[in-house]
Amino acid sequence: MEFTVHNQVLLAVFVVAAIMGAVANKTSFCTMGAVSDWVNIGDTGRMRAWVFAMAVALTGVIALEGAGIVNLSAETFPPYRTANFAWLRYLLGGLMFGVGMTLASGCGNKTLVRVGAGNLKSLTALAIAMIGSYIMLWTPFYEKAFHPWISATAINLAQHGVPTQEVGSVISGMFGLAPSRALNFMVATLVAFGMYAFVFRSTDFRGNFDNILGGAVIGLAIVAGWYLTGGALGQAWKEYADMATEVPSRVQVQSYTFISPMGDSVRYLLNPTKLSLINFGVMALAGVIAGSFLYAAATRSFRIEWFASFKDFVNHAVGGVLMGVGGVLSMGCTVGQAITGVSTLAIGSILTFFAIVIGSAGTMKYQYRKIMQEA
Numbered sequence: 001m002e003f004t005v006h007n008q009v010l011l012a013v014f015v016v017a018a019i020m021g022a023v024a025n026k027t028s029f030c031t032m033g034a035v036s037d038w039v040n041i042g043d044t045g046r047m048r049a050w051v052f053a054m055a056v057a058l059t060g061v062i063a064l065e066g067a068g069i070v071n072l073s074a075e076t077f078p079p080y081r082t083a084n085f086a087w088l089r090y091l092l093g094g095l096m097f098g099v100g101m102t103l104a105s106g107c108g109n110k111t112l113v114r115v116g117a118g119n120l121k122s123l124t125a126l127a128i129a130m131i132g133s134y135i136m137l138w139t140p141f142y143e144k145a146f147h148p149w150i151s152a153t154a155i156n157l158a159q160h161g162v163p164t165q166e167v168g169s170v171i172s173g174m175f176g177l178a179p180s181r182a183l184n185f186m187v188a189t190l191v192a193f194g195m196y197a198f199v200f201r202s203t204d205f206r207g208n209f210d211n212i213l214g215g216a217v218i219g220l221a222i223v224a225g226w227y228l229t230g231g232a233l234g235q236a237w238k239e240y241a242d243m244a245t246e247v248p249s250r251v252q253v254q255s256y257t258f259i260s261p262m263g264d265s266v267r268y269l270l271n272p273t274k275l276s277l278i279n280f281g282v283m284a285l286a287g288v289i290a291g292s293f294l295y296a297a298a299t300r301s302f303r304i305e306w307f308a309s310f311k312d313f314v315n316h317a318v319g320g321v322l323m324g325v326g327g328v329l330s331m332g333c334t335v336g337q338a339i340t341g342v343s344t345l346a347i348g349s350i351l352t353f354f355a356i357v358i359g360s361a362g363t364m365k366y367q368y369r370k371i372m373q374e375a
Contacts, residue, residue: 005233005240006248010283012228017256017287020221021113022295024288027214029053030110031334032101035360040368048199049211050338055195056219057343061226062188065181070230070253072344073164077252078260078331080346081164086154087351089146093330094337094352097259098359100322102367103315104129107334108258108323112285116292119305121312125320126262132324133263146329167191167345188345222340225255229280249279255343257336259327261285330355 023029027049034046064070073081101107104125106114111129114122135141157165162173168184177183205211228234230253241251249264261281268277296302307313327333330352332341338356341349 005236006244006251009228009233009237010278010280012233013225013280014283014287014290016221016224016228017284018291018294020109020218020256021116021288021291021293023214023217023291024109024113025117025292025295025301026299027210029214029218030113031107031338031356032105032110032360035098035102035357036364039361039364043204044202045205045208045211048202048205049215050334051195052199052205052212052215053219053222053339054342055192055199056216057222057339058188058192058195058345060220060223061343062185062192064223064226064230066185069232070226070234072226072230072253073166075252076230076344077250077254078257078336078341080331080341080344080349081166081169082346082348083156083158083162083164084154085157085165085348086150087348088153089150090330090337090348090351091355093326093328094355095359096322096326097330097333098326098356098361099363100129100319100324100326101334101356102319102360102363104319104323105316108262108327109288109333109335111323112258112288113292116289116294117296118302121305121307121316124307124313125316125323128317128320129259129324129327130262130266132321133259133328134266134324135263136325136328137260137263138267142328165347167347167350170347184345191345218335218339222255222335222343225280225284225340226253226343229253229255244276246276248276250281251279254280255340256284257281257332257340258285258288259324259333259336262324263328 029049030046031050034050037043037045038047061072065072104111106122108129111122111126115126157173160173162169163179166184168187169179171187172179172183200206229237234253238251241248261284264277264279264281265285268274268282271277307316330337332349332352334356337349338353342353
């Protein structure tokens, strides 16, 4: 088979994702775990690792856009900086995803990591989330169930002179200023600095190599995704797709996210001979599982784990549904919105991050109260 630029991009995506999977397994990088540690025992180590990943990704975007290598205000997948601010979509989808990842014992990325390490509970949750994502993406379900009222509540920022929902652009619009890339870079730099200050003010975090490694690698992986698809190689990729006989799926500027790839993977599995359906997301999903498996095999930590009870199964099944549906609704997960999206400083991504945390924390509080009542 000819090693085209399309294959080069997909191979690079897979390798970076495999590194993510291995490192996430090794360091226990987990956004649901980050909320759990914070809510239940007051430990902010993994929460700071999550924020550190955002800061690293944001720093990379500042550098890439400053050098003129990428332009994330143009068309991306998902359209993070779109002027169509569907606030209810971000809020409701984020809340659903936060509840779902708690019931399923892990977000999209962590679910993939656990699948690679032999967790059949996570495999079940993944299969259900994949179906939910597929239904939202590739059937009329979203258009009928969500689009009418989502579109009715969305705010078109462009009508108010704000070209994108990037924080700097919104601030410009609030004060009646003309959009300015200089202001956007200044705001992004200040936000990144604030994130680093929050993260490294903790002596416990500074002394925890795994938290630093996990946050750094996940953040750099997001930067790599933007560079691969938005830089020179990405431009060659688009030119190849324009001339290809069978147009590859989702040849767009993008980086790592794990919910829409679940639906895309189902679409491919339903047509396994149609190789053009193997896209960035499908390779990212497979790469994380492969990387986690390789790490688990190398360290002899691969363990088969099954449900402790029928109630455990129901929790994971419901969690899978909420992650698949809620993740597509919010246009991303704890990686896709709360790291990749935050790296673009889209206010929708920031809103989704807070909604996910609130949904997850609220579910944990409810579960704890229920356990105490039963006891």
